[in-house]
Amino acid sequence: MICHSCGKKTVQIGLCLECFLKKHPILIEDIAVKVCRCGRFWRKALWEKDLEKFLGKMIFENLVVDPEIKITGIVVDPVFEERKIKAKVVLKGTYRGLEFEREMSKEIRKEPVSCPVCSRVSSSYYEAVVQFRIPVDARKTLDGEYVTRTEKVAGGFDAYVTNAPYARKLGSQFARKGYIVMHSKQIAGMKDGVEMCREFVAIKSPGVEVGDFIRYKDKFLQIMEFGRTIRTKDVSQRKTQMIPPNRIEKSEVVARKSDVRKAMVSSVSPSVTQFMDQDTFSTFELPNKYPELKEKDIVSYVKIGKDVYIL
Numbered sequence: 001m002i003c004h005s006c007g008k009k010t011v012q013i014g015l016c017l018e019c020f021l022k023k024h025p026i027l028i029e030d031i032a033v034k035v036c037r038c039g040r041f042w043r044k045a046l047w048e049k050d051l052e053k054f055l056g057k058m059i060f061e062n063l064v065v066d067p068e069i070k071i072t073g074i075v076v077d078p079v080f081e082e083r084k085i086k087a088k089v090v091l092k093g094t095y096r097g098l099e100f101e102r103e104m105s106k107e108i109r110k111e112p113v114s115c116p117v118c119s120r121v122s123s124s125y126y127e128a129v130v131q132f133r134i135p136v137d138a139r140k141t142l143d144g145e146y147v148t149r150t151e152k153v154a155g156g157f158d159a160y161v162t163n164a165p166y167a168r169k170l171g172s173q174f175a176r177k178g179y180i181v182m183h184s185k186q187i188a189g190m191k192d193g194v195e196m197c198r199e200f201v202a203i204k205s206p207g208v209e210v211g212d213f214i215r216y217k218d219k220f221l222q223i224m225e226f227g228r229t230i231r232t233k234d235v236s237q238r239k240t241q242m243i244p245p246n247r248i249e250k251s252e253v254v255a256r257k258s259d260v261r262k263a264m265v266s267s268v269s270p271s272v273t274q275f276m277d278q279d280t281f282s283t284f285e286l287p288n289k290y291p292e293l294k295e296k297d298i299v300s301y302v303k304i305g306k307d308v309y310i311l
């Protein structure tokens, strides 16, 4: 067999190794690492020591390679400079069973930061704990300057934070994304006759999304917007209602956004309005309490239990 690009003999059909690598070059994405003057560096939400030992892993994680290429080995020879690390990288790999070796060079940017150990007296110091209990990995969003350590626990992880306002900032960041965020405080002891408080910020998955319907007290509410308070719409009164985030968790989801259907107003009489579902063409009637509706209007509706609500 021959390479259809250069005509060289190949073991398998397709491009030869050289042509394949020319067409699908191995790349290393830009890497920046936060390094403290003490040598500690921030990686995957942990402060680690011995950057040199981790360089191979970091480069490996930032390789961009075609799936046909398997990287089997990586050797890094670094030169540490003030603001960067110049690394000579030797990659070993296989392409369709063919072994090869490639030499590359990569500059890794160093961002000077002060680790919590250096900026505080003790590494066990923390003002707040942010308790992540959500299905997505939030570790990437953490700022190492304020996080001394993270600890895996059932259902998520805890981040120990040296600065309470930063913990609150994380809380509101996640509240805006629709997560349930709860704040609490605990007395952590006395210092100079003053009670010391430790703050806890718990971030949980709401299990509901914008557009879903919940039972709240004796009402059905549709979630309109997440935030410090949650904006909802009472589906029977068709009025806005604000509710506190921690109430969502205990509420039963009665319908999903995907349960919303379209119907056309097929007739209006003084006492009833008749609707026709736009997919099934089945009809239903409601007492005429929608004075704004005219025949042929298209409306959204949801069925909760036996009852129909026009949205």
Ligand SMILES: [Zn+2]
Residues within 6 Å of the ligand: 003, 004, 005, 006, 007, 008, 015, 016, 017, 018, 019, 020
């Ligand atoms: Zn070729």
Ligand SMILES: [Zn+2]
Residues within 6 Å of the ligand: 036, 037, 038, 039, 040, 114, 115, 116, 117, 118, 119
């Ligand atoms: Zn340090």
